[in-house]
Amino acid sequence: MRAGLAQCARWNARVRYADGALPAPLVHGLPRNWPHVRAVYERAGFAHVGDTEVILIARVADLPAAEPRPGVTIERTLGECGTRFTVRADTGALGFVEIDTALARPERHARAAGLADIGNLHIDPAQYGTGLEHWLLGQAADWLRLCGVDRLVACESAADSTMFGHLTGAGFGELTRTDRGWEHRPG
Structure with a gap:
């Protein structure tokens, strides 16, 4: 995460986006059952600014x-x-x-x-x-x-x-x- 954010800084990117999407059904956004990934995002300074979806x-x-x-x-x-x-x-x-x-x-x-x-x-x-x-x-x-x-x-x-x-x-x-x-x- 640190290396990716450092590269974005070198590119002078004003905004960085993150998502947990994988090439598998139903894996998009950041699922609530991935608290370890959420913790990494939040420690790096990412904030959830979008919608929440319920998967049924x-x-x-x-x-x-x-x-x-x-x-x-x-x-x-x-x-x-x-x-x-x-x-x-x-x-x-x-x-x-x-x-x-x-x-x-x-x-x-x-x-x-x-x-x-x-x-x-x-x-x-x-x-x-x-x-x-x-x-x-x-x-x-x-x-x-x-x-x-x-x-x-x-x-x-x-x-x-x-x-x-x-x-x-x-x-x-x-x-x-x-x-x-x-x-x-x-x-």
Whole structure:
């Protein structure tokens, strides 16, 4: 750490950034279960100035059942973060979830087989409290089982209590918290 900061000083860098990202799923920011790394950052003068994310995990088998829901259909398409499941009614889209099932790609070569990540989850706020998010996750769970996925993870802002509540209500539990945005400004 000292050598890196000394090099930044020689370069006259005004701001230095740090992050614990590794080429493995879910390892970004500085996880709370790495207190030894946090201590090194803080001793070197880095301060956490960014957001905190909660990393949640659920067994696919524990997700809500995909029971029939009158008046809505599910559409499976390619989304920006993976397979997208969109709930539609006569009035249009009510919500969607995107699932990345490619966490075990060679460039992410960690123990990721059987693991998938929620890339996006959006429910029309008018649908809050209707159980639509649970039904949508149940629809995705059927697909995940076909893909050989047995665990599903999600990363959400610690400040977003609504989404945190949706996910924990659907069977997710908190795995850890990770702090993103570490900054060092020379005195």
